[in-house]
Amino acid sequence: MACFTILVTSAPFSEQSAYSAYRFALAAVQGHHSINGIFFYQAGTLNANALQITPSDEFNLYQAWSELNLNFQVPLMACVSAANKRGVTSILDAQESDQIHFSLQAPFESVGLGELATLISSSDRLVQF
Amino acid sequence: MPNLYADTIAIVNKSAPYGSANGQESLDMALALGNFAQPVSLFFIEDGVLQLLGEQQSHKIQHKAYHKTFAALEFYDIEEIFVCRHSLTERGLSASDLAIPVQLIESAALTTQLATYRHLMVF
Numbered sequence: 001m002a003c004f005t006i007l008v009t010s011a012p013f014s015e016q017s018a019y020s021a022y023r024f025a026l027a028a029v030q031g032h033h034s035i036n037g038i039f040f041y042q043a044g045t046l047n048a049n050a051l052q053i054t055p056s057d058e059f060n061l062y063q064a065w066s067e068l069n070l071n072f073q074v075p076l077m078a079c080v081s082a083a084n085k086r087g088v089t090s091i092l093d094a095q096e097s098d099q100i101h102f103s104l105q106a107p108f109e110s111v112g113l114g115e116l117a118t119l120i121s122s123s124d125r126l127v128q129f
Numbered sequence: 130m131p132n133l134y135a136d137t138i139a140i141v142n143k144s145a146p147y148g149s150a151n152g153q154e155s156l157d158m159a160l161a162l163g164n165f166a167q168p169v170s171l172f173f174i175e176d177g178v179l180q181l182l183g184e185q186q187s188h189k190i191q192h193k194a195y196h197k198t199f200a201a202l203e204f205y206d207i208e209e210i211f212v213c214r215h216s217l218t219e220r221g222l223s224a225s226d227l228a229i230p231v232q233l234i235e236s237a238a239l240t241t242q243l244a245t246y247r248h249l250m251v252f
Binding site: 007009041042081082112113114116117118120121124125126128 | 162
């Protein structure tokens with residue numbers, strides 16, 4: 001059994017990569033491998049935007065990520081600096097910048113890049129999508 | 130023979146600067162990993178070599194001059210910076226056009242070197 005860290009650098013909807021990342025992650029945990037974290041960076045942080053509204057006849061990736069966390073306790077971490085630049089902000093960051101709105105909430109976490117270093121050092125493989 | 134690079138992360142840069150945020154966010158990543166004492170090797174291939182050019186005036190297109198930060202890599206103990214010689218030559222460039230000292234690497238050696246890393250990111 002292998003332990004994976006997954007790095008998602010692609011936005012939802014615009015590209016297929018983030019959907020592939022989800023399918024890989026699901027297959028890994030269903031196959032009894034472990035994922036010590038899914039780390040969202042660059043445009044990948046848009047996956048953590050809670051304000052996405054997905055048409056009812058399309059696959060809801062935000063909900064799928066949330067269920068992956070709920071069912072398999074896989075941490076969902078978004079890089080705070082990459083996310084903030086793209087309007088994906090936690091309530092704390094929003095308050096500190098005098099913004100009325102925020103768009104990142106549990107089960108996603110807003111973390112520093114150092115968290116990724118920790119994840120990678122305790123995994124067998126880093127897989128980027 | 131022990132693999133010296135098993136615990137090192139390779140970051141491969143293949144995008145030109147400014148057209149996408151890849152270059153800047155890749156450098157942010159390298160510095161953050163270096164800050165957390167995670168060994169890192171950097172690779173510049175294809176259009177990625179353009180990021181290292183010494184003469185860049187990015188303010189003219191409303192961009193941060195992030196290439197100046199490459200000079201700080203050594204303070205983060207990131208000293209292995211490999212640049213594909215073929216990619217440079219293809220673009221009419223040589224190592225003297227670059228902002229920082231680098232190790233030029235041949236195409237065949239590049240693939241052999243990359244194969245030694247357990248963890249790899251591409252930007």
